[in-house]
Amino acid sequence: MELSKTVKIEIKALIDIGDTILQKASRADSSFEGSDLAEVSSWVTRLGQLVRKLYGENSQHYTNFERAISTESFYVIHSNWYGHISQVQGIALTVKHDIDNDLIASIKGLLQAEIFANFLEIGEHLLSEGYKDAAAVTIGAVLEDGLRELCKKNNIAFTKPNGSPLTIEPLNTELAKNEVYSKLTQKQITSWAHIRNKAAHGQYNEYDKSQVEMMLLFVQGFAEQHLA
Known part of the structure; x- marks a missing residue:
């Protein structure tokens, strides 16, 4: 940085x-x-x-x-x-x-991880209050931001040629292709991205609270492993 x-x-x-x-x-x-x-x-x-x-x-x-x-x-x-x-x-x-000594980039990475944790706490609170749809959108946004940060760290393009940001699935594809994480992780992210998209488009009956809870657990683990 x-x-x-x-x-x-x-x-x-x-x-x-x-x-x-x-x-x-x-x-x-x-x-x-x-x-x-x-x-x-x-x-x-x-x-x-x-x-x-x-x-x-x-x-x-x-x-x-x-x-x-x-x-x-x-x-x-x-x-x-x-x-x-x-x-x-x-x-x-x-x-x-x-x-x-170029140490600010590492410190910024730690701060970014802290920011992600704060937003995940918001998602967890929304779930506990019964707002599964808002929670799905929030957790999905954290996942997307995390993928974007991983692309930055690994010098992988995170925008389209016209400058607009890539969404979860294109980011996911590029990260897996560059072996930042495994194909299994790629498939898991794809499944959670589907839930985020359904929530964002008002398809609230296409998933349930337990799936959002599993999504939260996955993103928490993913953040600890790749963004801490």
Whole structure:
């Protein structure tokens, strides 16, 4: 996954700002005021936004960031009190390390798996409340998104020549053809795709709740095996 130049430029700028703030802090006889304090506030806000966008609010990086900025008297900064600023700069350096070593793609993959799990929970809740048709559509959408992500990971085309996205069955065919998973898995996905399509087209009497429950179990297992 190639990160945009904008992200790379932003993290470099944030590290440069952090270095400047630390240099000022190490020489400051009294606490930061005015423009110096405003610079710290802007730096913290920009870094927080970047960490959240790249890793998500449940990530270790974002947890470390929030812990650092929760330091008592965070905005009291002078030569005898700026260790907390060093902690924030350390997080910025960690982000740069991840970017320089192409680790963001792996982290994004983990986040994607978490997103799939959340939507599967929604499907499970819909089933428990008796909404089998809405559940079938939701679970089917998760499966389709999962196949698309697998295509991306394996450099397999996931759009038509005109740019429109491929649906479950063409994605399934390409993934099996490229041996990302077995022919048996391909057949299983085809059967669950039929249920998703029937639900999407209002053919609600063509399947029952137990089949949607089995569909959910399959997609949960598939996500754990291929998307975690």
